[in-house]
Amino acid sequence: MIQMLNRVSRFFNPLQSTTGAGQADIPQAFMHPGYSENMHAASGQKSPVSSREQSLTSSSQKTRVTSSEQSPDSSGGKSADPSAGKKSRMETRDLTVTYGTTIGVKEVSIPIYDKEVLALIGPSGCGKTTYLRALNRMHDLTRIAKVTGQVLLDGKDIYHKDVNPVNIRRRIGMVFQKPTPFPTMSIYDNVIAGLKLVGIRKKSLLDEVCERALTQAALFDEVKDRLKQPGSELSGGQQQRLSIARALAVDPEVLLMDEPTSSLDPQSTNRIEELIHTLKDHVTIVIVTHNMQQAARISDRTAFFYVGNLIEVGATNDLFTKPKQNQTEAYISGRFG
Amino acid sequence: MKTMLQRNIRDRIMESLLVLSTIIVLLPLVIIIAHVIIHGIGAISWDFFTQELGSPSRAMQGRPTGLIHTILGTLVVDSVALIIAIPIGLGAGIMLSEYPDHKLNPLLRIMNDTLNGMPAILKGLLAFVLIVKPMGTFSGLAGGVALSFVMLPIVARTTESALMSIPWSIREAGLAIGLPRWRVVLSAVMPAAKFGLVTGILIAFARAAGEAAPLLFTSFGNNYLPNHWLGMLLGPTDTLPQRLYSLAISPYTHWHDMGWAAAIVLLVFVILCFATARFLTRQKF
Numbered sequence: 001m002i003q004m005l006n007r008v009s010r011f012f013n014p015l016q017s018t019t020g021a022g023q024a025d026i027p028q029a030f031m032h033p034g035y036s037e038n039m040h041a042a043s044g045q046k047s048p049v050s051s052r053e054q055s056l057t058s059s060s061q062k063t064r065v066t067s068s069e070q071s072p073d074s075s076g077g078k079s080a081d082p083s084a085g086k087k088s089r090m091e092t093r094d095l096t097v098t099y100g101t102t103i104g105v106k107e108v109s110i111p112i113y114d115k116e117v118l119a120l121i122g123p124s125g126c127g128k129t130t131y132l133r134a135l136n137r138m139h140d141l142t143r144i145a146k147v148t149g150q151v152l153l154d155g156k157d158i159y160h161k162d163v164n165p166v167n168i169r170r171r172i173g174m175v176f177q178k179p180t181p182f183p184t185m186s187i188y189d190n191v192i193a194g195l196k197l198v199g200i201r202k203k204s205l206l207d208e209v210c211e212r213a214l215t216q217a218a219l220f221d222e223v224k225d226r227l228k229q230p231g232s233e234l235s236g237g238q239q240q241r242l243s244i245a246r247a248l249a250v251d252p253e254v255l256l257m258d259e260p261t262s263s264l265d266p267q268s269t270n271r272i273e274e275l276i277h278t279l280k281d282h283v284t285i286v287i288v289t290h291n292m293q294q295a296a297r298i299s300d301r302t303a304f305f306y307v308g309n310l311i312e313v314g315a316t317n318d319l320f321t322k323p324k325q326n327q328t329e330a331y332i333s334g335r336f337g
Numbered sequence: 338m339k340t341m342l343q344r345n346i347r348d349r350i351m352e353s354l355l356v357l358s359t360i361i362v363l364l365p366l367v368i369i370i371a372h373v374i375i376h377g378i379g380a381i382s383w384d385f386f387t388q389e390l391g392s393p394s395r396a397m398q399g400r401p402t403g404l405i406h407t408i409l410g411t412l413v414v415d416s417v418a419l420i421i422a423i424p425i426g427l428g429a430g431i432m433l434s435e436y437p438d439h440k441l442n443p444l445l446r447i448m449n450d451t452l453n454g455m456p457a458i459l460k461g462l463l464a465f466v467l468i469v470k471p472m473g474t475f476s477g478l479a480g481g482v483a484l485s486f487v488m489l490p491i492v493a494r495t496t497e498s499a500l501m502s503i504p505w506s507i508r509e510a511g512l513a514i515g516l517p518r519w520r521v522v523l524s525a526v527m528p529a530a531k532f533g534l535v536t537g538i539l540i541a542f543a544r545a546a547g548e549a550a551p552l553l554f555t556s557f558g559n560n561y562l563p564n565h566w567l568g569m570l571l572g573p574t575d576t577l578p579q580r581l582y583s584l585a586i587s588p589y590t591h592w593h594d595m596g597w598a599a600a601i602v603l604l605v606f607v608i609l610c611f612a613t614a615r616f617l618t619r620q621k622f
Contacts, residue, residue, distance in 0.1 A: 138509060143438035170515030180510035183503075184528040194514035197524050243510065250514050 089114040089284045090135065090172075090254060094149035097130050097139060104130035107149065108310045110303055112254070117276060117285045119299035119316065121292055123331065126305040128288045132256050135286065136172040137165040153254070170194075173252030177259045179239030181231030181246075188227040190242055194250035209249050217245035218275050237268025244275065248283075255279065257287040261294065273298050292332055296320055304328045373604055377597030385598055389562040390575075396591040404599055406562035407575040410477060411606075413566060414556055414576050415546055417481020422488035422545075423538060429489070430496020430537075435508070435522050453490035460486035461551030469555060477574035480556025487548055488541040495537025499530040536614040543610035547603065549578035558583055577603040 090112040097104035105127035112118050120128040130139075137158060139145040150157045158168045181190050189196070191210045200206065210227070214220035219241040223234070231242050240260060247255060257276075261269040276285060276298050289295050295302050296316060303313035304327075312319060312328045323329045388403030396402045432445055464483035469475055503526050511521030527534065552558075557573040558580060577599055584596030 136513065138512070141438070141509070141512070166512075166515055166517050169512055173515075174509075174513035176506055176510060176513075178506060180504075180506045182507065182510070182525045182529070184531075185525075193511070193524070194516065197516055197520050246510075246514055 087114050088112065089154065091152040092131075092135070092149065093152065095131065095134055095151060096148045097127075097134050098146045098148075099142070100144045103308050104145070105134070105305070105310075106308045108305075110310065110313050112284060112286060113301075115280055115282065115284055116300040117280055117287060117298055119295035119302045120286065120288045120305060121290070121295050121302055121331075122305035122311075124290065125307075127308040128303075128305045129258055130308075131305065132174075132258055132286060132288050135254070135256055136169050136174055138174065140165055170250055171252055172254040172256060173247035173250065174256040175240075175244050175247050175258065175260045177262055179236060179243050179263070181234070181239050181242050183230075183232050185231055186228045187223050187231045187234070187242060190231040191245050191249050193246060213245040213249040216248050216275075216279065217241045218271055219245055235268075237264050237271065240264060240268065240272065241275070244272070248279075252283065254284045254286065257285065259288050259290060262290065269294075292320075304331065306331070370604065373597060373600045377594070377599075377601040380594040380598035381601065385595070390560045390580075390595075392560065393587070393589050393592065396589065396595075402595070404575075404577075404580065404595065404602070406559065407577055407580045407599065408602065409562070409566070410556070410559070410569050410574040411546070411577045413569045414477045414480040414484060414552070414574060415542065417478055417570070418484035418488055418545055419538075419542060421482060421485035422492050422541065425485075426489050426492025426538075426541070427496050427534070429493035430500065431522055431527075433493060433497040434500035435518070435526070449490045449493050452486070453494070456550070457487055457548050458550040458553070461553060461555050464551065464555045472571075474571070475555060475557030475573040476571050477556050477569045478571065480552045480574060480576060483551035483555040484545040484548060487545040487551060491541035491544060492538055495540060496534055499533025499537055500526055502533060503529045532617050536618050539610045539614040539617075543607045543614075546610070547578055547607050549576075549582050552576050552579040553582075577606070 088111040091110070092112075093109050094107045095109070096106050108127075108131055110118070120132060122128050133139055134147050135151055137147075139147055147159060151159060153168070153171065157163070158165075158172075181187075182193060185193065188210055191213050192206045195206060195209060211220060211224075214223065219238060222238060223242075231239065234242060240263075244260070261272050264272065273294065276287070279285060287295075287299065299316045301314060302316040302319045304311045304319065304323075304325075306327055312323060312325045314324070319328065320332055323332065382403075384401040385403040386408070387405055388401045389406045390402050390404060391400075429445060429449060432439065432442065433449070436442060461483045463486060464479045468479035468482050472479070500522075507525055507529065508518075508521050511525045512518065516524075556576055556579065559573045559575045563569055563572060563574075581596055581599045581603060584592045584599060587593070587596075
């Protein structure tokens with residue numbers, strides 16, 4: 001059984017062996033010990049997760065665990081909310097977004113804890129992107145979009161009339177589905193755009209930030225000799241990491257990611273997932289993904305959306321192994337969506 | 338079989354009609370260029386580009402005459418028009434494209450289209466009321482203002498479409514790193530659209546440079562070269578389209594020939610603008 005799982009895992013993710021060394025570098029704190037344990041246990045039992053998903057998720061988790069030599073925690077099999085005890089960084093209260101008469105999301109209340117990865121999953125058109133964009137006032141640009149309810153950042157409503165959305169977006173960065181390097185700017189200028197264009201001119205500081213952000217985004221080594229070349233000449237995966245570096249350069253406290261890997265090949269996807277694991281050290285991440293395996297791999301907590309409603313939110317592990325709602329179970333076991 | 342034949346004939350007829358309309362479209366251009374060059378080339382000389390026109394008797398006495406004051410006047414008046422129309426036109430274009438949610442936007446769109454469709458001579462009249470009357474004299478400045486009214490709506494519309502061609506995601510990316518909206522437009526969107534923007538300005542410029550009607554009672558015309566270029570700005574000034582008209586309705590054959598030559602200069606000027614615009618749009622990255 002295990003052998004077969006390994007073969008399946010290699011089939012779906014041929015890079016596993018080459019990136020194994022990189023994963024060993026990831027500090028223990030970033031692994032979700034109880035998580036893999038549970039997944040293994042589930043493989044023998046009746047489980048809502050489809051067998052293909054199971055083999056994918058469990059095998060990728062397994063590699064991580066083996067590379068970290070089975071930390072003692074992993075035997076505990078704890079399935080409690082991994083964010084328990086963490087303080088809430090952001091929170092939405094009865095957040096409703098409407099487009100004219102269409103409801104995007106309806107009365108969604110989720111606390112987002114400090115330095116966690118929250119994944120938003122659900123079928124297309126379920127409102128997960130709409131919800132994400134409400135978190136840094138991206139809906140301000142769309143006249144017909146109307147946001148009601150509260151989005152709290154450190155206890156303060158970001159939709160309060162005295163709040164300047166520009167300041168909010170400095171603290172809450174965003175990475176989009178498609179890579180969006182500024183077409184006429186060099187790699188260097190792209191990364192530091194958020195600083196340079198607001199008047200920071202000190203070259204030593206900009207150089208430092210550029211290197212730091214590119215390193216964080218795991219792109220520095222690939223581009224360090226051609227920082228002056230146009231950002232649009234990079235490959236798709238590199239452009240996406242450039243977009244992430246640009247978002248990180250302004251040192252956001254929260255990073256929103258809207259299906260950041262959906263247009264990327266498996267290798268680039270893998271790199272960005274590793275990146276999310278490392279970033280969690282100092283940034284709170286909310287990520288929309290339509291890939292449930294990805295949600296399972298990278299997130300601490302998962303929220304399931306369906307036709308504009310939040311169906312369930314909880315520790316990723318719990319949500320995938322013992323969902324409380326029938327709709328969640330139906331979705332993650334592949335019966336719809 | 339018969340229907341097949343009928344279809345073939347019908348196809349042929351339709352195709353010939355299309356070819357015919359193409360020829361009809363191209364014909365006036367070819368005729369104008371050929372006619373103007375045949376008639377005007379003889380009047381083009383060194384004097385033509387170095388001397389002022391002077392009184393009709395000057396030509397009749399065989400003294401050197403030319404249109405240097407007209408060419409310089411055209412440059413001054415057109416520069417004034419560009420200086421006014423580029424910033425305001427770009428601003429209006431940015432408003433149309435980047436602030437679709439602003440409450441003034443629909444009004445601006447309607448007014449801009451109306452201004453674009455308004456007869457050019459009425460724009461001259463407006464400049465007459467705004468500039469000539471208070472100044473008490475015809476001037477190159479008034480001519481430039483009149484031409485800027487011709488350019489403005491064109492610059493605004495071409496700017497709008499050039500900016501709209503840049504994906505919306507670029508703007509969101511800019512906003513997402515905490516840049517204010519205007520900064521995103523200036524530093525990320527406009528550089529990406531720069532070829533479209535330049536093309537639009539050149540097309541508007543070529544259109545305005547060929548207008549005679551708005552200049553008739555604004556820059557008015559002048560047979561002599563002022564001592565100083567400020568004289569062109571603040572006093573009656575000659576421009577190519579309006580001089581072309583004046584020469585054409587004059588009763589002197591020598592002046593008629595100069596009119597054709599002026600037409601050549603105007604044609605080359607305008608065609609150069611269009612060619613530059615076309616060339617720039619090809620330089621896509």
